[in-house]
Amino acid sequence: MKAVVALETGPPEVMRWTDVAPPAVAPDECLVQVEACGACMHEVLVRRGDRKEGAGFPIIPGHEVVGVIVEVGAEVTGFAAGDRVVSNQRQRVCGKCRECRMGRETRCPRKVFLGDIGLNGGYAELVAVSDGSLVKVPPGITSPHVAIASCAIGTQLNALRDVAHLELGETVLVTGAGGGVGLHAIQLAKVSGARVIAQTTSEEKVEAVRAAGADEIVLTARGQDYAKDVLAVTDGRGCDVVLENVGAVSFPSAVATLALHGRLVLVGEVQKTPPTVAANLNGWRARDITIRSAASTTRRQLEDVLTLVERGLVTPVVTATLPMSQAPEAHRILENGQATGRILLVPDAS
Ligand SMILES: [Zn+2]
Ligand SMILES: [Zn+2]
Numbered sequence: 001m002k003a004v005v006a007l008e009t010g011p012p013e014v015m016r017w018t019d020v021a022p023p024a025v026a027p028d029e030c031l032v033q034v035e036a037c038g039a040c041m042h043e044v045l046v047r048r049g050d051r052k053e054g055a056g057f058p059i060i061p062g063h064e065v066v067g068v069i070v071e072v073g074a075e076v077t078g079f080a081a082g083d084r085v086v087s088n089q090r091q092r093v094c095g096k097c098r099e100c101r102m103g104r105e106t107r108c109p110r111k112v113f114l115g116d117i118g119l120n121g122g123y124a125e126l127v128a129v130s131d132g133s134l135v136k137v138p139p140g141i142t143s144p145h146v147a148i149a150s151c152a153i154g155t156q157l158n159a160l161r162d163v164a165h166l167e168l169g170e171t172v173l174v175t176g177a178g179g180g181v182g183l184h185a186i187q188l189a190k191v192s193g194a195r196v197i198a199q200t201t202s203e204e205k206v207e208a209v210r211a212a213g214a215d216e217i218v219l220t221a222r223g224q225d226y227a228k229d230v231l232a233v234t235d236g237r238g239c240d241v242v243l244e245n246v247g248a249v250s251f252p253s254a255v256a257t258l259a260l261h262g263r264l265v266l267v268g269e270v271q272k273t274p275p276t277v278a279a280n281l282n283g284w285r286a287r288d289i290t291i292r293s294a295a296s297t298t299r300r301q302l303e304d305v306l307t308l309v310e311r312g313l314v315t316p317v318v319t320a321t322l323p324m325s326q327a328p329e330a331h332r333i334l335e336n337g338q339a340t341g342r343i344l345l346v347p348d349a350s
């Protein structure tokens with residue numbers, strides 16, 4: 001098969017579209033013919049060697065797959081050849097540990113992230129994924145854009161619904177609103193009946209942020225404090241929920257926008273060694289605030305995202321589709337922060 005292979009860490013050019021043996025299919029795995037794979041900042045960090053957990057090179061990157069099953073392992077019961085499926089970021093979770101049994105599979109200590117280890121990943125014509133990390137795509141969804149359902153949408157559903165417990169009528173701040181995850185957070189918060197304030201540092205992304213449904217847009221220079229701007233559009237009250245998609249550079253402002261009883265969910269922090277942030281503990285205590293974090297998506301959350309997409313309530317935002325041989329270009333766009341929405345890679349025509 002053809003695949004994008006990176007033999008070692010380095011610049012985007014270390015990724016080459018080349019011939020490689022198809023992955024072996026374990027008894028609990030399905031072999032998926034890839035229709036499209038999302039390009040995610042995760043792969044940029046892996047490729048650069050900047051990811052905390054490290055990776056096992058050589059690799060085929062990619063974990064946001066949509067495709068059709070062409071072969072199933074002997075132990076697979078819930079899927080058959082011909083099923084159209086979307087991957088849930090991981091090649092496998094154990095399904096047996098305490099975290100998995102509590103529905104917290106995102107924190108399974110034995111999980112294997114798809115595309116981080118060895119020559120099996122989504123930037124390829126074929127990929128092997130365990131049945132515990134696949135979900136069938138409902139027949140009402142035909143677009144390949146659904147590839148990003150888990151990473152770009154499911155993570156935000158996890159944060160808003162299951163971690164922040166967003167309630168009807170509350171006010172939500174989405175930071176980094178113009179990025180691939182932020183645009184989906186805006187849509188989910190609107191569907192949930194929230195008033196949405198979107199913070200972005202990019203003038204070029206304002207239109208997309210507005211189109212996603214933001215009620216208010218706060219445009220500030222990168223690294224500049226935006227708390228007073230957010231407080232100004234909430235009559236000084238602040239926000240009930242803050243989705244913090246940026247990290248340390250934004251965190252102090254994000255906390256300062258929290259209303260009484262507000263909940264902040266930290267989703268993004270892309271720096272390997274982020275700077276330490278100062279905390280005004282009296283300010284925190286006086287407002288009864290909650291600081292939590294959320295990462296990735298459970299299978300149930302992914303199923304719920306697909307239901308929302310099928311009903312037309314949430315739309316995956318994909319702004320560019322490139323052939324896999326141009327994976328280096330896709331990574332350059334991600335590294336430069338130019339992408340409004342997500343980038344999809346599709347196998348080159350053979
Ligand atoms: Zn991703
Ligand atoms: Zn587990």
